[in-house]
Amino acid sequence: MRKKITLIGAGSVVFAKKLIGDILQFPELSDCEVCVMDINPQRLKVAEAMTRKSVDFLKAGALVTATTDRTAAIRGAHYVICTIQVGGYEPSTVVDFEIPAKYGLQQTIGDTLGVGGVFRALRTIPPILEISRDIASVAHPDCLFLNYSNPMAMNCWALDRETGIPHIGLCHSVQHTSQALASYTGLDIGDVTYKVAGINHMAFFLDFKYKGQDAYPLLFKALEDPAIAIKDKVRFEMMRRLGYFVTESSEHQSEYVPYFIHHGEHIIDEFLIPIDEYRRRCEAIIATWQQEEKDLLGEGDGKSFEVAPQSQEYGSYIIHAREANEPTVVYGNVPNNGLITNLPDGCCVELPVLVDSNGLQPTYIGDLPPQLASICRTNINVQELTVEAALTKKREHIYQAVMMDPHTAATLTLDKIWAMCDEMIDAHQKDGYMEEYQSVIKNTGRAYKGTGDRVIATLDTGSIFSFDAGATNELLLKVDNPTGEDLTITVQVASSNSAVTANSADVKVPANTTTLMNVPISLSQAVCEPIDFSLSTDQAHILCRGVKIGPRKVLETDDRGRSVIQLNLGVETAATGTIYREGESLVVDFNVHDSDIKPAVSSVLGVMAGSALEISMAADDHAAVRTVNIIPGKRGLEAEAALFNNLDKPISTGSVQQTSTLMDYQIHAEIPLKEFDIEGPIDSALIDIRASLSALGDAHSGGSTMLSGQSGRQSSLPCFLKISL
Numbered sequence: 001m002r003k004k005i006t007l008i009g010a011g012s013v014v015f016a017k018k019l020i021g022d023i024l025q026f027p028e029l030s031d032c033e034v035c036v037m038d039i040n041p042q043r044l045k046v047a048e049a050m051t052r053k054s055v056d057f058l059k060a061g062a063l064v065t066a067t068t069d070r071t072a073a074i075r076g077a078h079y080v081i082c083t084i085q086v087g088g089y090e091p092s093t094v095v096d097f098e099i100p101a102k103y104g105l106q107q108t109i110g111d112t113l114g115v116g117g118v119f120r121a122l123r124t125i126p127p128i129l130e131i132s133r134d135i136a137s138v139a140h141p142d143c144l145f146l147n148y149s150n151p152m153a154m155n156c157w158a159l160d161r162e163t164g165i166p167h168i169g170l171c172h173s174v175q176h177t178s179q180a181l182a183s184y185t186g187l188d189i190g191d192v193t194y195k196v197a198g199i200n201h202m203a204f205f206l207d208f209k210y211k212g213q214d215a216y217p218l219l220f221k222a223l224e225d226p227a228i229a230i231k232d233k234v235r236f237e238m239m240r241r242l243g244y245f246v247t248e249s250s251e252h253q254s255e256y257v258p259y260f261i262h263h264g265e266h267i268i269d270e271f272l273i274p275i276d277e278y279r280r281r282c283e284a285i286i287a288t289w290q291q292e293e294k295d296l297l298g299e300g301d302g303k304s305f306e307v308a309p310q311s312q313e314y315g316s317y318i319i320h321a322r323e324a325n326e327p328t329v330v331y332g333n334v335p336n337n338g339l340i341t342n343l344p345d346g347c348c349v350e351l352p353v354l355v356d357s358n359g360l361q362p363t364y365i366g367d368l369p370p371q372l373a374s375i376c377r378t379n380i381n382v383q384e385l386t387v388e389a390a391l392t393k394k395r396e397h398i399y400q401a402v403m404m405d406p407h408t409a410a411t412l413t414l415d416k417i418w419a420m421c422d423e424m425i426d427a428h429q430k431d432g433y434m435e436e437y438q439s440v441i442k443n444t445g446r447a448y449k450g451t452g453d454r455v456i457a458t459l460d461t462g463s464i465f466s467f468d469a470g471a472t473n474e475l476l477l478k479v480d481n482p483t484g485e486d487l488t489i490t491v492q493v494a495s496s497n498s499a500v501t502a503n504s505a506d507v508k509v510p511a512n513t514t515t516l517m518n519v520p521i522s523l524s525q526a527v528c529e530p531i532d533f534s535l536s537t538d539q540a541h542i543l544c545r546g547v548k549i550g551p552r553k554v555l556e557t558d559d560r561g562r563s564v565i566q567l568n569l570g571v572e573t574a575a576t577g578t579i580y581r582e583g584e585s586l587v588v589d590f591n592v593h594d595s596d597i598k599p600a601v602s603s604v605l606g607v608m609a610g611s612a613l614e615i616s617m618a619a620d621d622h623a624a625v626r627t628v629n630i631i632p633g634k635r636g637l638e639a640e641a642a643l644f645n646n647l648d649k650p651i652s653t654g655s656v657q658q659t660s661t662l663m664d665y666q667i668h669a670e671i672p673l674k675e676f677d678i679e680g681p682i683d684s685a686l687i688d689i690r691a692s693l694s695a696l697g698d699a700h701s702g703g704s705t706m707l708s709g710q711s712g713r714q715s716s717l718p719c720f721l722k723i724s725l
Contacts, residue, residue: 002063003032003323004140006077008070008131009084009149010036010051011043013292014285017050019081021058021307022316028324029316030060037066037073044068049296053305074134074143079319081146082131086123087433089282095427096120097279103420105411106261106268108251109278111150112201113379114405116278118386118398119424121154123433125390128155132163144322144359146170146315151383152200152333153348158387160335160346168318168353168360169333171200173247175312181208181245184228185218197340197351197365199376199383200333201248202256204368208245219245233271234260242371247350251277256379258410318355325357332360340365342373347380378406395437396445398425403445418443455509456480457491459535459547461718462518464621467551469526474518475502475533475547481509489537491544496532499525527551554722555579555687563723565590567691569705575613575691577667581725585654586676588615588630588669594702595663596695597635600647609702612647613667614690617676618720621686626676630669635660641667651675663697678725686720 005023010016016036023029036051038044048066055062067073074080086092096116097107110116128149135143145167149155156169174196182189187210195207208215219239222228229236234250238257246253254260254273261273268275295305310316314330321328332353339362340349352363367373381404389397399421402408408417428434441452462476481487487509493502501522509515521533530550537544555563562580566573577590590613600610613630628651629644641658643651656669678685693702708719 003029003079003319004035004077005029005032005079005081005319006035006037006073007047007081007083008037008073009082010047010066011038011040012083012085013043013046013050013289013296015083015148016047017054017292018308018311019083019313019315020051020054022310022313023319024054024058024060024062025307025310026316026320026324029320030058031062033063033065035065035067035073035077037068037070039068039070041068046293046296050292053296054307057305057307070131071134071138074131075138077135077139077143079144079146080131080135080139081148081315082128083148084124084127085149086120086127087428087431089279089286091431092120092123092428092433093278093282095424095431097276099424099427100420102423103412103416105408105420106275107278108255108261108274108276110255111278112153112248112252113151113256113382114407115402115420115424117151117154118382118401118405119428119434121151121158121386122390122398122435123428124149124151124155125158125387126435128159129162132159132165132167135165136163142166144168144318146318147333148315151386153350153380154383154386154390156333156335157346157348157383158390160348161387161391166359167334168330169200169348169350170314170318170330171333171350172313173201173249174203174331174350175314177205177245177247180232181205181219184222184231185210185215187215187218195352196247196331197349197368198247198372199343199348199379200350201252202376202379203247203331203350204242204244204372205247206244206365206368230272234273237271242375244369244372255407257375258406261407262410318360321355322357322359327354327356329354332362334360334362337362339363340368340373342367342370343376344380344384347383378404389437393435393437394447395425396440396447398437399440399445415443453482455483455487455489455539455542456545457489457507457535457537457542458545459493459519459533461547461549463718465521465549465718467523467527469523471523473521473523475521477505477507477517477519477535479507479509479515481511481513481515484511486510489539489542491535491537493519493521493546494534494536495521496534497527497529499523499527500531502533549718552686552718552720552722555724557724561724565689565707567689567705567707569691569693569696569700569703572696572700574693574696574703574705579615579687579689579723581673582670584673584679585670586615586617586673588613588667588671590667591664592632592667592691592693593664593697594632594693594695595697596702597632597660597665598694599631599634600629600692609694610692611665611694611702612690612692614692615671615676616688616690616720617678617723618686619676619678619682624677628671628675630656630667632658632660632665632667635662635665641669643669643671645675673725682725684722684724687723688720 036047051064100115147169152169182192193209196203198204232250234254239245317328333348333350336347336349354361385397385401439448457479460476465473492504532548534546535544562578565577567575575592594611598610600612616627618625629647632641641656654671659666689707692704695702
C-alpha cells in the first residue's frame with residue numbers, strides 16, 4: 001500500500017523541493033503518494049510541476065497529487081509536513097518589522113520570539129490547529145505531523161494543548177551548529193559527538209566530544225582567536241558568559257536576550273548584528289522563487305532540472321526510520337512531559353528523539369545547568385502567554401507576551417509596548433491574517449468582559465449628614481452602565497442601625513451613561529455610632545459598593561488647647577503635629593517623616609506624587625471648602641517651603657519655615673484664616689488634612705494619607721473633622 005505524504009504549504013517551492021527530493025531518494029519511500037497542497041493556485045501549480053520533475057529525475061514510482069483543499073490533502077495521509085507562512089513576506093512580515101521600527105524596536109529575524117515572533121504565532125497557530133483537527137478526523141490513524149513552520153515552540157505547544165496529535169517540530173539548528181563547531185575547532189565532523197537540549201533556537205550543546213573526549217576546551221581556545229570568534233560573535237559571547245554554546249545563529253540569538261541590540265549602534269557594530277536581516281533574506285528568496293517558477297513552467301533559460309543529494313533536514317529520515325524500522329536519532333521539538341525537569345511541564349523542548357517503527361521516543365535529559373534553564377525560561381514566558389492568547393482569544397495576553405520579551409522590555413516603555421501591539425493587531429486584522437480577540441479595558445492588561453463591562457452601583461455621602469433624631473438625609477447613588485443596553489435595576493439600601501431607615505430604589509440607566517440619584521435616609525432617634533450602609537441588588541452582574549458614615553469627630557486638644565494631629569500611612573506614622581488659631585491666622589506645626597523630599601507640583605488630578613501637606617477647611621456645613629498646600633523645599637537647598645492655593649496659586653500673605661533632617665522635615669506655617677474664607681469671631685471649623693510623602697522613613701515607599709481616612713482627591717464634606725478655633 002502506498003504511504004501518503006502530504007506537504008501543506010508546498011508553495012514554498014525551494015524548501016519543498018529539498019524535502020520531497022530527500023524523501024524520494026529512500027528506496028522504501030520512492031513509490032509513495034506525494035500530495036502537495038497550497039492555498040495559492042499559482043504557487044500550487046509550480047509546486048506540482050516541481051514534484052513531478054523530481055519524480056522523473058529520480059526515476060521514482062511515486063504518485064503525485066495536488067489540491068487547494070486542505071482536508072482532501074490530509075484525508076488518508078500517513079505523514080503531514082507543514083511549511084506554511086501565513087501572510088507571507090508581504091504584507092505580514094513587512095508589518096512585523098516596520099511597525100516596531102517606528103517605536104524604536106529593531107529586529108534581525110523576528111520569526112521566533114519578540115514582537116515579530118508573537119505576531120507570527122498569532123497568525124500561524126489557528127491554521128495549524130485546523131490542520132491538526134483534520135489529521136485527528138480524516139488522516140490515517142497512525143499519521144504523524146511534522147512541523148517546519150516558525151515560531152516552532154509556540155506552534156507546537158498550542159497544537160499539543162489543543163489536539164495532542166502525534167507531532168514533532170523540526171529545525172536544522174543542531175545540524176548546522178555541530179558542523180560550525182567542528183569547523184571552529186578543526187575537527188572532522190565524523191569524529192564529533194554531542195548532546196543538545198533546551199528549547200528551539202535556544203538549545204545548548206551540553207556535551208561536545210571528540211573521539212569520546214570533552215572538546216569544549218578547544219571551543220574556549222577558539223574564543224581567544226579573533227579570526228574564529230568574529231564569525232559568530234554573539235554566540236561566542238554568550239558561551240563566554242553561560243559556559244555552553246547555543247544552537248541558533250548569532251543574528252537570532254541577539255534578539256532573544258537584552259544584552260545587544262538595545263544598547264546602540266556601537267554594540268550592533270561590535271557584534272556584527274545584521275538588523276532587518278530577515279527582510280533581506282525574504283527578498284532574496286522571492287527572487288530565487290521567481291526564477292524557479294519560470295524554469296519549472298518552461299519559461300526560463302532552459303536550465304536542466306536537478307535534485308540535490310539528500311540534505312540534513314530530519315523529515316525524510318523520520319519517515320524512513322518509521323517505515324523501514326531503521327532506528328535513527330534526530331533533534332526534535334516535543335512536549336516537555338518530564339523530559340527536562342527544570343523547565344515547565346507542557347512547554348515545547350528540543351532534544352534527542354529516537355525514531356523507529358515504534359514512533360517517536362524522546363530522550364530524558366533531567367535538569368539543565370541552572371543558568372541555561374533560567375535563560376530558557378525568559379523565552380518560555382513569552383511562548384506561554386502567546387499560546388494562551390491564541391487559544392483563549394484574550395487580547396490582554398498579547399500585550400503581556402510582548403511585555404515579557406527580554407529584548408522588547410529592554411527597549412520600550414510599557415505605554416509604547418501597548419501602543420505598538422494595538423497598531424500591529426489593527427494592521428494584521430485589516431489584512432485578514434489575524435483573528436478577533438476579546439477586548440480589554442483601554443491601555444490595560446485586563447479583559448473588558450467581566451470588568452470593563454460591569455455595571456457598578458455605588459453609594460456616597462452626597463450632602464450634609466445629620467445624626468440627630470428625626471433627621472432626614474440623602475445619600476448619593478451613582479450607577480455606571482458601560483454596556484450597550486438600557487437597564488432598569490432595583491437596588492436595596494440597608495442600614496446597620498435599626499433607628500435608620502433606607503428605601504429601595506428603581507433606577508433607569510441608559511446605555512453607556514452614568515446616572516445619579518438621591519436616596520432618602522431618615523433617623524427615628526439620634527445615633528452616636530458609625531452607620532454602615534450596604535447596597536445590594538438581585539442582578540448578579542452588578543457590582544455594588546456601600547458606604548460607612550460616622551458622626552463627625554472633634555479633634556483632640558493638648559493642655560494648651562491646640563488640636564493634636566497624627567496621620568498614619570499603613571501601620572507607620574507619616575506625620576504628627578498641632579494646628580491652632582493665633583489671632584487671624586491658622587498656625588500649623590508639623591513633623592513629616594519624609595526621607596526623600598520631592599516637592600509636589602500642580603496636576604489636573606491634584607497631589608499625585610511628591611511631598612506636600614494639604615489643609616482643607618470650611619467654616620461650617622454650608623460653606624465652600626478652601627484648600628492651602630504647604631510645599632517643602634528640597635533638603636539641602638536654599639529653597640524654602642511655600643504656600644499655594646490648590647497647588648497653582650502662590651499665597652503672598654502668611655509665612656512658612658522649614659527645617660529638615662535626613663529622615664524628616666519640620667514645618668511651621670502661619671496661614672491667614674481669610675485664605676479659607678474664615679473671618680470674624682468663630683469658635684470652630686471643619687478640617688481635613690492630607691500628607692503626601694515621597695518616601696516614608698528608611699524602608700518604605702511614599703504615598704498619601706488623609707486625616708478623615710478618605711482616599712479621594714477632595715474629601716466629602718460630611719467626613720471632615722471639627723477643629724476648635
